[in-house]
Amino acid sequence: MKLEKYSFGIGDRFGQQGLAQLEALIKAKEAGIEIVPVWNKSNREHQIIKSSPADTLLEADSAVLALQWEEPYYVDADHINLKTVDPFLEHANFFTLDVADYIGSEITEQELKDFLKEASAYEGELLIPGIAQPFSISGEELVKIARSFLGAVREAAAIYRHIAHKKGTDNFIAEVSMDEVEAAQTPVELFFILMMIKQFGIPAQTIAPKFTGRFNKGVDYVGDASLFRKEFEEDLLVIDFAVKTFELPDNLKLSVHSGSDKFTIYPIMGELIKKYQKGIHVKTAGTTWLEEMIGLAMAGGEALQMAKDIYRRAYERQDELCGPYSTVIDIDPATLPLPQEVELWDSEKFASTLRNIPGHPNYHSGFRQLIHVAYKVAAELGEAYLAMVRRHSGIVGEHVRTNIYERHILRLL
Secondary structure (H helix, E strand, O other), X not given: OOOOOEEEEOOOOOOOXXXXXXXXXXXXXXXXXXXXXXXXXXXXXXXXXXXXXXXXXXXXHHHHHHHOOOOXXXXXXXXXXXXXXXXXXXXXXXXXXXXXXXXXXXXXXXXHHHHHHHHHHHOEEEOOOOOOOOEEEXXXXXXXXXXXXXXXXXXXXXXXXXXXXXXXXXXXXXXXXXXXXXXXXXXXHHHHHHHHHHHOOOOOOEEEOOOOOEOOOOOOOEOOHHHHHHHHXXXXXXXXXHHHHHOXXXXXXXXXXXXXXXXXXXXXXXXXXXXOOOOEEEEOXXXXXXXXXXXXXXXXXXXXXXXXXXXXXXXXXXXXXXXXXXHHOOOOHHHOOOHHHHOOOOHHHHHHHHOOOOOOOOOOHHHHHHHHOOXXXXXXXXXXHHHHHHHOHXXXXXXXXXXXXXXXXXXXX
């Protein structure tokens, strides 16, 4: 199984927007942009929503059948580990091996020696074709890199082998993910991480490093865009060199997690992947849930009131809801609108405060991020929430399609 050049992770918290999401990709195809869909959902999301991996596969299959999509499509067991992977095995064909928590884990002296036996060949000046300045690599730095990342890649290999034993090596896509950490991995570290991936026998087709800057959920990139450009370009060149040097899969590409709404850097990424003729995988998971909320707000009446109630409950439970996402959100509680203030808003005020339109006077990133993590509140409403979304499926679906196609695909590709 070989992943195509351009792929979009189109997560859907409540499994209601498969048609609208796929329609956005069909619209892109009609415009000459070939993107394959990857319906992704994590174990954490399944537990909160009380859904199952089988539900995600059913959503994907149903949308594909209804719209007669004839291209490949995938279902991603997102951010899984050895403890959580088994329920996904029958229902997923894309596995995001999340080993960020294993960065810095202990390794044996033999593992260190085995790594250094190959890595020491790159001591001194490391020349990457396309990068003007060589990287200076010391023996001490190689040991530090090994102690930082070798344990994480070892864990990724254990997860990969477990999946391969159950599914067969040719029946799924493997991604290695190290993004949900504070410190970015440098291009040099990425090079040696890819060496480790080869040493441990993982045929990774996508790699999700932590990039410079903040990739917060559902909002724009925060950081120095010029530094990001340099790092992203060097990462592309490192991957190209590593693929040839270590005989990794020739379609290996960068995966950008928390990729929705990074409007500042979409043109940079788009320019560079076209310059080097590289692919990309972008995860836009939580954005669809936000568009559901925007659609309910615009529907008015009881739907708008439900959106207001969800915000009120989220405001009252900030610590609980934000805790699991602390590394990927930045909210100043003092700036959040009070629920009693929100209660007075009309449809347009609520929607425009939530919708990420750069420069719009009503847009509030903290409001958006809090609602982003508030899907647990909607899940607690159960069928009442789902029924409301289905009742207003027309307006909700239109917002989902527009968001994916116009605000994301057209900006990036």
